Amino acid sequence: MKVHIRRFNQNDWPEVKAIYQLGIETGNATLEPSVPSYDNWISSGDPACTFVAYTGQKESILGWSRLAPASTRKVYEGVAEVSVYVHPSQTGKGVGGFLLEKLIHASEKKGYWTLTAGILVENSSSIALHKKHGFKEMGVREKIGSLNGKWRDVLFLERRSRIVNWD
DSSP states (O other): OOOEEEEOOGGGHHHHHHHHHHHHHHTSSOSOSSOOOHHHHHHTSOGGGEEEEEOSSSOOEEEEEEEEESOSSGGGTTEEEEEEEEOGGGTTTTHHHHHHHHHHHHHHHTTOOEEEEEEETTOHHHHHHHHHTTOEEEEEEEEEEEETTEEEEEEEEEEEOSSSOOO
16 A cells, blocks of 8 residues: 655545544543544644645545644744544554654754654553654653543653754
Protein backbone atom coordinates (compact mmCIF):
# COMPACT_ATOMS: atom_id res chain seq x y z
CA MET A 1 0.00 0.00 0.00
CA LYS A 2 1.42 3.38 -1.05
CA VAL A 3 0.84 6.06 1.60
CA HIS A 4 0.64 9.71 0.54
CA ILE A 5 0.81 12.70 2.87
CA ARG A 6 -0.69 16.10 2.11
CA ARG A 7 -1.88 19.18 3.95
CA PHE A 8 -5.28 18.94 5.60
CA ASN A 9 -8.20 20.72 3.95
CA GLN A 10 -11.68 21.34 5.31
CA ASN A 11 -13.18 18.54 3.18
CA ASP A 12 -11.09 16.08 5.21
CA TRP A 13 -12.81 17.03 8.48
CA PRO A 14 -15.49 14.26 8.51
CA GLU A 15 -12.85 11.53 8.23
CA VAL A 16 -10.39 13.27 10.55
CA LYS A 17 -13.18 13.72 13.08
CA ALA A 18 -14.13 10.02 12.80
CA ILE A 19 -10.50 8.93 13.39
CA TYR A 20 -10.26 11.31 16.36
CA GLN A 21 -13.47 9.78 17.78
CA LEU A 22 -12.07 6.25 17.36
CA GLY A 23 -8.98 7.36 19.28
CA ILE A 24 -11.14 8.75 22.07
CA GLU A 25 -13.03 5.46 22.25
CA THR A 26 -9.81 3.53 22.97
CA GLY A 27 -9.51 5.42 26.26
CA ASN A 28 -5.74 5.74 25.73
CA ALA A 29 -5.33 8.33 22.96
CA THR A 30 -6.40 11.53 24.72
CA LEU A 31 -7.97 12.92 27.84
CA GLU A 32 -10.52 14.76 25.71
CA PRO A 33 -13.99 13.28 26.30
CA SER A 34 -15.27 14.29 22.86
CA VAL A 35 -14.09 15.62 19.51
CA PRO A 36 -14.03 19.42 19.46
CA SER A 37 -15.95 21.39 16.87
CA TYR A 38 -14.22 21.98 13.57
CA ASP A 39 -13.76 25.68 14.39
CA ASN A 40 -12.13 24.94 17.76
CA TRP A 41 -9.93 22.20 16.31
CA ILE A 42 -8.69 24.17 13.32
CA SER A 43 -8.14 27.42 15.21
CA SER A 44 -5.98 25.78 17.90
CA GLY A 45 -3.46 24.28 15.46
CA ASP A 46 -0.98 25.44 12.84
CA PRO A 47 -2.57 24.95 9.38
CA ALA A 48 0.88 24.69 7.75
CA CYS A 49 1.62 21.76 10.05
CA THR A 50 -1.63 19.81 9.77
CA PHE A 51 -1.51 16.74 7.54
CA VAL A 52 -3.50 13.70 6.45
CA ALA A 53 -2.27 10.34 5.19
CA TYR A 54 -4.22 8.69 2.40
CA THR A 55 -3.88 5.80 -0.04
CA GLY A 56 -4.41 7.66 -3.27
CA GLN A 57 -7.00 5.21 -4.56
CA LYS A 58 -10.15 6.79 -3.18
CA GLU A 59 -8.18 9.26 -1.10
CA SER A 60 -9.59 7.67 1.99
CA ILE A 61 -7.93 9.15 5.07
CA LEU A 62 -5.72 6.72 7.03
CA GLY A 63 -4.62 9.14 9.75
CA TRP A 64 -3.75 12.71 10.59
CA SER A 65 -1.11 14.75 12.38
CA ARG A 66 -0.80 18.36 13.46
CA LEU A 67 1.01 20.84 15.62
CA ALA A 68 -0.59 23.13 18.13
CA PRO A 69 1.55 25.96 19.48
CA ALA A 70 2.39 25.36 23.14
CA SER A 71 1.36 28.88 24.07
CA THR A 72 0.34 32.20 22.57
CA ARG A 73 3.01 33.87 24.72
CA LYS A 74 6.01 35.17 22.77
CA VAL A 75 8.45 33.48 25.18
CA TYR A 76 7.24 30.06 23.95
CA GLU A 77 7.45 30.86 20.25
CA GLY A 78 8.88 27.88 18.38
CA VAL A 79 7.48 25.28 20.80
CA ALA A 80 4.53 23.13 19.75
CA GLU A 81 2.63 20.03 20.79
CA VAL A 82 2.34 17.08 18.41
CA SER A 83 -0.79 15.03 17.73
CA VAL A 84 -0.76 11.87 15.59
CA TYR A 85 -3.86 9.72 15.09
CA VAL A 86 -4.10 6.63 12.88
CA HIS A 87 -7.27 4.76 11.96
CA PRO A 88 -7.32 1.51 13.99
CA SER A 89 -7.43 -0.57 10.78
CA GLN A 90 -4.12 1.02 9.70
CA THR A 91 -2.01 0.65 12.86
CA GLY A 92 1.28 -1.19 12.48
CA LYS A 93 1.57 -0.27 8.77
CA GLY A 94 3.89 2.71 9.10
CA VAL A 95 1.22 5.39 8.67
CA GLY A 96 2.04 7.06 11.98
CA GLY A 97 5.72 7.16 11.08
CA PHE A 98 5.05 8.81 7.72
CA LEU A 99 2.82 11.40 9.38
CA LEU A 100 5.32 12.16 12.14
CA GLU A 101 8.24 12.44 9.69
CA LYS A 102 6.30 14.92 7.56
CA LEU A 103 5.27 16.87 10.65
CA ILE A 104 8.86 17.12 11.91
CA HIS A 105 10.13 18.26 8.52
CA ALA A 106 7.36 20.88 8.17
CA SER A 107 7.85 22.08 11.75
CA GLU A 108 11.52 22.77 11.11
CA LYS A 109 10.74 24.68 7.93
CA LYS A 110 8.40 26.87 10.03
CA GLY A 111 11.06 27.46 12.69
CA TYR A 112 9.76 25.24 15.48
CA TRP A 113 12.75 24.23 17.58
CA THR A 114 10.99 22.10 20.21
CA LEU A 115 8.19 19.59 19.73
CA THR A 116 6.43 18.08 22.72
CA ALA A 117 4.04 15.20 23.17
CA GLY A 118 1.94 14.22 26.15
CA ILE A 119 1.03 10.54 25.84
CA LEU A 120 -1.01 8.46 28.25
CA VAL A 121 1.41 5.96 29.80
CA GLU A 122 -0.70 3.02 28.62
CA ASN A 123 -0.28 4.03 24.95
CA SER A 124 2.93 2.07 24.36
CA SER A 125 2.69 2.13 20.55
CA SER A 126 2.52 5.93 20.43
CA ILE A 127 5.38 6.22 22.91
CA ALA A 128 7.50 3.87 20.76
CA LEU A 129 6.64 5.84 17.60
CA HIS A 130 7.73 9.12 19.13
CA LYS A 131 10.95 7.67 20.56
CA LYS A 132 11.77 6.20 17.15
CA HIS A 133 11.58 9.74 15.74
CA GLY A 134 13.89 11.36 18.27
CA PHE A 135 11.58 12.25 21.14
CA LYS A 136 13.04 11.79 24.61
CA GLU A 137 11.22 11.06 27.85
CA MET A 138 11.16 14.09 30.11
CA GLY A 139 9.08 12.54 32.86
CA VAL A 140 5.67 11.31 33.92
CA ARG A 141 3.08 13.84 34.95
CA GLU A 142 1.20 11.80 37.55
CA LYS A 143 -2.57 12.08 37.71
CA ILE A 144 -2.42 15.19 35.50
CA GLY A 145 -5.85 14.78 33.94
CA SER A 146 -9.11 13.03 34.53
CA LEU A 147 -11.01 10.94 31.99
CA ASN A 148 -14.34 9.41 32.90
CA GLY A 149 -13.73 10.08 36.58
CA LYS A 150 -10.30 8.40 36.64
CA TRP A 151 -7.07 10.36 37.10
CA ARG A 152 -4.47 9.43 34.48
CA ASP A 153 -0.69 9.64 34.15
CA VAL A 154 0.84 11.24 31.06
CA LEU A 155 4.37 10.71 29.79
CA PHE A 156 5.87 14.00 28.63
CA LEU A 157 8.24 13.71 25.66
CA GLU A 158 10.28 16.33 23.85
CA ARG A 159 12.22 16.58 20.59
CA ARG A 160 14.73 19.35 19.92
CA SER A 161 15.48 20.23 16.33
CA ARG A 162 19.01 19.72 15.06
CA ILE A 163 18.28 22.14 12.21
CA VAL A 164 16.53 25.13 13.76
CA ASN A 165 18.87 27.37 15.74
CA TRP A 166 17.41 27.80 19.21
CA ASP A 167 20.42 29.24 21.04
